Amino acid sequence: MFKKILIANRGEIACRVIKTARKMGIATVAIHSDADAQALHVQMADEAVHIGPSPANESYIVIDRVMDAIRRTGAEAVHPGYGFLSENPRFAKALEAEGVAFIGPPVGAIEAMGDKITSKKLAQEAGVNTVPGVMGLIEDAEEAVKISGEIGYPVMIKASAGGGGKGMRIAWNDEEAREGFQSSKNEAASSFGDDRIFIEKFVTQPRHIEIQVLCDNHGNGIYLGERECSIQRRNQKVIEEAPSPFLDEETRRAMGEQAVALAHAVGYASAGTVEFIVDGDRNFYFLEMNTRLQVEHPVTELITGVDLVEQMIRVAAGETLALSQGDITLKGWAMESRLYAEDPYRGFLPSIGRLTRYRPPQEIAAGPLLDTAKWQGEAPAGETAVRNDTGVYEGGEISMYYDPMIAKLCTWAADRGAAIEAMRVALDSFEVEGIGHNLPFLSAVMDHPKFVSGDITTAFIAEEYPDGFNGVDLPGDVLRRIAASTAAMHRVAEIRRTRISGRMDNHERHVGEDWVVSLQGESYPVTVSADREGASVRFGDGATLRVASDWTPGDQLARLDVDGRPLVLKVGKITQGFRIRSRGADLKVNIRTPRQAELAALMPEKLAADTSKMLLCPMPGMIVKVNVAEGDEVQEGQALCTVEAMKMENILRAERKATVAKVNAAPGDSLAVDDVIMEFE
Structure with a gap:
């Protein structure tokens, strides 16, 4: 060794x-x-x-x-x-x-399967179904447009050496094919040092399911089940799970055996992944083979108990696989949420800066893996695990030079529903401050009915969030739970505030029981009755919720029990209340006396500044290209400029017809968020 x-x-x-x-x-x-x-x-x-x-x-x-x-x-x-x-x-x-x-695998396998064009040709020769497309290299944008028209829109423009969503664009028409070709080519050159591009048919409403394989140098190979990776944004995976809620055992076996056969055909040895597109009838088509460890490998480790990194090291050292296919059993269900430094409220644009607060939920399970070896038969009900793979720490900096992923939060439980619930609690318990991040969006997905049902495709985010992510409107029952919790917390804070030595002759000022809690456009008159075990919060309609917690003022995370059910809140102090974040919602919660609430209702709302005649930089980055000049008339959807950040090119377009009055930035300029790039008449 x-x-x-x-x-x-x-x-x-x-x-x-x-x-x-x-x-x-x-x-x-x-x-x-x-x-x-x-x-x-x-x-x-x-x-x-x-x-x-x-x-x-x-x-x-x-x-x-x-x-x-x-x-x-x-x-x-x-x-x-x-x-x-x-x-x-x-x-x-x-x-x-x-x-x-x-x-990793032998050089020959990397060359054969690591290159997407070569791998598709080999798959076709082996009789594997592949997605229609042109495997030859595309020389220029006009050829890309011609080929796209022949294949039929929509098409996927892909970097041959690509991965992680870099160098990939979907084009629905000639203009997008032309622009997508150049952007993909630029990103591929920047990220991989290889700007070769190919084009294939984009299959609408597919599921992205991949098979984990493991082979040694002695002719042995196995598959370790599948991963469902359909929740993607801009071809970048966001949430993965294992196993897939869609596959049956027959399809799983067929995909696994085909994946291992393909690996053997190219002399593969190490851990690798064969990716498939699966349609609604469980027909599957070879997409590509990744000749490396996948980002989402932890979910496979959690349901099999196999340390893939250890197996890779042992294979590289010449050892024979100690595992056979019969040794691999899938136990329980695992979820992975990728925490990115991307602001979901600004179109998921990259965010950089210092992590002023970084507190992941406590990991549950000894070591980096969940030990399943001791189990007999099915995974035990009620057991859960939490795993967080990260490369950052509180006080560290998120740089503009690299991928924006901060961490991979994983949960495991005996079944899918329990794994989702464990993930909900873990996401609510994850504290990140100082940068924009996608925690609210991840929480929203975990509560989305289509995701919960398993009815998902790679178009999930585009279809369910067509206008982007603008936060979550919580249902009434959840609002009441938060209202009751914050009312009880406010009472604790008020008592703490009045316990000032020497004040009121050392006697506590009386803290009232009647309050009005306002959040998400709703107001709830409540009465808080406290005792040593917690507080009973009675609403105006007579309904009562029992709240228990050990929260103390100043804590930024509150773990509560509301009528026997857990609730986790991220807490920030504001005047007359709290800023509360939970389950994907970011709420301003005001807690006032009845008289204060009456007066607050008479206050006018503050209007936001008008920036409709400005193009603001949506992320920290560098101007790569400016497409217009002062005096130009632009149309809705027209490209105005391109900003590069975290190895990705972002084309900024006109929201409406206008005339360019002033251009404030030039190619090569580095800009901060909300810097004015250009102004319009």
């Missing part, structure tokens, strides 16, 4: 690999750029080597710099994680020439 491995990656996946290596008694080496000098993976590793400036194309994906770090530290093997160099055959060849083990 190896004595020392280098992790050629950063962030949460580097930390994940370090955890397993530490468990196996293997020393680890981290590499880092300027921006990552204080990163968590650097702190966790036994050694760390600086490899260059902050941009990935000047550090993490520069093979010579990584090879130099290997030589300097004497690492015997390299785990590439995902992204960066994980599917780069030149890197694998460089390691082979150096006599260093690559903790």
